[in-house]
Amino acid sequence: MDLHLVTSMALPEAILAIGSLLILVFGGFRGDKGALSISALCGAALIAAAAAALFDASGQLFSGSFVVDNVAIFAKVAIYIAGVFVIALGQGYFDRTGGMRFEFPVLVTLALLGMSIMISAGDLIAMYIGIEMQSLAMYVLAGFRRDDAKSSEAGLKYFVLGALSSGLLLYGASLVYGFTGAMNFHDIAVAASQHTGVGLIFGLVFLICGIAFKISAAPFHMWTPDVYEGAPTPMVAFAAGAPKFAAVVLFARILQSGFGSVAEQWQQVLLVVSVLSFVIGGLGGLMQKDFKRLLAYSSIANMGYALLAVAAGVAGVAPLLMFFVLYMVDNMGLFSAQMALSRKGEPVTRIDQFAGLARQNAPLAIAITMLALSVLGMPPFGGFWGKYFVFGAAIKAGLWGFAAAGLVASVIAAFYYLRIIKLMWFDAPGEAMDKAPREASWIAYAAAAFSFPAVILFLILAWPVAQNAAQSFGL
16 A cells, blocks of 8 residues: 555554654653653644644545544544643643653553544444554543542443443444445445345444443443542543544444445434433433532433434534534533642532632632533533534434423533532632642633633634535545
């Protein structure tokens, strides 16, 4: 294969793969003393990969196993930028808690390499390699604080349940291959259009179940609250956004490129999973007292919106891209704000500890308020526009009832976000908060500013790009 062609299409992955290995060797010599410089090098590698992605040529490599189109480019740039912020958050977080290891930024970079392969996967083998590469790195990140019982428990639960979902995914892939004789998504589409048997449908259902676990969609969400609560907060901020973005793009690519001829089959499954995510995410969040568990249930509900966009077919691709970028920004901002809050060196984790924050740290209270209003979908904040695009695609596809269900779920979710706002602005404060760390508070401020007013500029610039990307989807 022409080396120039490979480098012009897979340069971001090459930068991440070669860069992370070289940085890992450097870290082996420098040890934890070089953690700051290693974080800077990994951040630079991600920025270089994002820049390279912008100039990627569209096409296919390795007999269609690796696909580069404008949707892949859009998603890769978004997750690489998210990775830079996660590394910055992790550096500050572990410096304060005394648990910084040079492996953290390297693991984040390797996880992003796996996600990048997922986004561009054009067959079942590339799909599985990408998923397992990012999953193995995420398991280690979840249990990164080895001296903390909750972190170790989170890592173990994530690993055991992740192995189960990988088994489902692999079994589904083997069924699809057995009944179609093909690995490539386009070849699968040809076989499925000629003959759709029960075995093929079973394989497709197992694939959907395996990927639904990776994005914590109900009823495959059981790992999410415990892992969010126990894992280090920078890892949770990472896991709540970029891996799910990559998995949902992969989801859409598999279903639309490989199983477009049986759309009426998988659309029904996605809609059921979407509604279950609305219900469990909305109602489950009402009972939470821990802030990270609350965000876990919020993420479950938000995956329902993402799957609704996938179920809408081609019309939902551009809304899906916009929704996920806006969701990742809000999510990153809320976790950053939580990392900025502590009392006597202990992190604020319970929702009732937010009481009176406006009198102690008004800028951070304003940022959390804006981000909370954005996530619940209050206009004119970014989260409103994300849901607006998704509901518009669902209505265009004739899914009126499911769009209405999503709207009701947003109203339910409004209760627990408004409760946080009420606590911050109207309740009496507790003990004085510690000084907020610079990197966490500034990322929270930046995310809030992005949610409004900067989101208007983003919409003007990014919506036409997303629409253009959607036209090339499944190249």
